[in-house]
Amino acid sequence: MRLLTFTTGDSTLRLGAESDGLVFDLAALADHAGVPLPYDLLSLIQAGPAVLEAARRLVAEAAASRPAGAVHRLDDVTLRAPHRPGKIIGVGLNYIEHVEESSRSLDTDRDLPPRPVLFSKPATAVTGPGQPILHNADLTTQLDWECELAVVIGRTAFRVTEEEAYEHIFGFGIVNDISARDQRRSGQWFFSKGQDSYAPFGPVVVTADAIPDPMALDLSLRVNGVTKQKSNTRHMLFPIARLIADISSGVTLEPGDVIATGSPSGVGAGMVPPEFLVPGDTVEATVELIGTLTNPVVDAR
Numbered sequence: 001m002r003l004l005t006f007t008t009g010d011s012t013l014r015l016g017a018e019s020d021g022l023v024f025d026l027a028a029l030a031d032h033a034g035v036p037l038p039y040d041l042l043s044l045i046q047a048g049p050a051v052l053e054a055a056r057r058l059v060a061e062a063a064a065s066r067p068a069g070a071v072h073r074l075d076d077v078t079l080r081a082p083h084r085p086g087k088i089i090g091v092g093l094n095y096i097e098h099v100e101e102s103s104r105s106l107d108t109d110r111d112l113p114p115r116p117v118l119f120s121k122p123a124t125a126v127t128g129p130g131q132p133i134l135h136n137a138d139l140t141t142q143l144d145w146e147c148e149l150a151v152v153i154g155r156t157a158f159r160v161t162e163e164e165a166y167e168h169i170f171g172f173g174i175v176n177d178i179s180a181r182d183q184r185r186s187g188q189w190f191f192s193k194g195q196d197s198y199a200p201f202g203p204v205v206v207t208a209d210a211i212p213d214p215m216a217l218d219l220s221l222r223v224n225g226v227t228k229q230k231s232n233t234r235h236m237l238f239p240i241a242r243l244i245a246d247i248s249s250g251v252t253l254e255p256g257d258v259i260a261t262g263s264p265s266g267v268g269a270g271m272v273p274p275e276f277l278v279p280g281d282t283v284e285a286t287v288e289l290i291g292t293l294t295n296p297v298v299d300a301r
Contacts, residue, residue, distance in 0.1 A: 001056060001207040003041055003171070005128070006077040013080060015040055017059045018204060021074050028070035029058040041205065042083040045154055045170050046255045052207070081128035082173060082205045085152075085258040088125065089247055090177055090193060092117035094237050094262025101270030116238045116246050119189045121177075121260070125199035129293055133178055134197040134300035135279050140180035143277040143297070146263030147221035147229050147285035149214065150175040151240055152205050157253040165244035168253065171207040172214055174293040175260040176200040176221070176285045181269050181276075200285070200295045201258070211289055215239055218288040219264065223281055228271075231264030238262075 002018040015038070016023045026044075030037035035054055038044045044051060062070060093099045093113050127133070135143050154170025178198040183191050211217070214233060221229040238246070243259055253259075268275040277283065279299040286292040 001052070001059070001210060002204045003044070003082065003207065004202070004204040005041055005080045005082050007080060008072065008077055013040065015044065016077070017055065018074060019059065019063065023072045023074050023077050024059045024062050025070045025072070026055055026058060029062050029067065032067045032070060033058060033061070040083065042085075042256045045083070045152065079129040079203050081126050081131075081201045083256060084123045084126050085256050086123065086254055087257045088121040088123070088175070088199055088260060089251075089257070090119045090121055090260045091238070091243060091262040092119060092189070095231060095235050095264040096237055097231075097235075097265035098263055098267070099237070101265050101267065112237060116243055118247065119193060121194045121199045124196055125194050126201050127197045127199065127295070128201065129203040129295070131200070131295060132197060132298040133176075133200065133277065133283065133295050134195070135277060135297050136300040138301060139195070140182055141276065142181035142269065142274070144179045144181050144268040145221055145223065145228065145277060145283055145285075146177035146179065146267055147219050147287070148175045148177050148260045148263050149217060149219060149233055149287055150201065151214075151244070151259040151261060153253045153257040153259070154208070154255055156255065157244060157248040160245060160248050162241040162245045165241040166208070168244060169208045169240075170255065171205045172211050172287075172290060173202060173205045173258075174285050174287050174290055175258065176283060176293060176295065177260050177263060199260075200283075200293055202293050203291050206290050217290075220286050221266070222284045222286075223275075223277070228268070228275075229264050229266035231266075233261070235264065236262060
């Protein structure tokens, strides 16, 4: 199931499900059918599998009857960030080739990390499809991109094993881990990666059952139509199950939390010469079976 948040003629956020180019307004369908259903994605995730199954049934029934006003063409709606996670946990240096390019260009250790390298992004960094990535030249001249598979947690996870990890996944999306490379402070990445708009997220959340093998997904990123990154999630140094087990060993993962699983090589800082985002650029991050997350870069001053 492909879940999303959208607007139509006004700014009201609506919870939807996309299928074959159509967007089903889940709140409208629920009201029409007299079925109680949360009106936002985070609440839907928190409500558990039974409520998700009710949403599936509503979409299946609407595909046949299509009640007036509850179904839109995808091209006629504006997508927003699927939801605002309570926590965004980023994973650094999780593709071997990215470890090598980072050691050359970002002064990180050239040895492979023995455990996942973790950092956080605040919820205020989240922005949605089509929304601007803010470039403030007073703060950075080294604004960089990183296409990453996002894992959305569906069940509370604390001290889970790798074997149990997938039981706690709700679904998958895309995060573009935007970074101001010149704002790393004594090795700390929070301000470098946590500024407003530095976590484009979307365009949808695809439920786990619709992704047969999340460790075998092609991912790529383009800037102004030119491919900069191209890899596959099978090249992760620490696979998804290991990440969930490691993070939950000391941090409770809650429904709706997002793990940005790391970037492959091809970041701007690793180019020769380095390349960085400037106002007017357009960034497209793509993950197989999920879609493309597109964001313009704008001058924030």
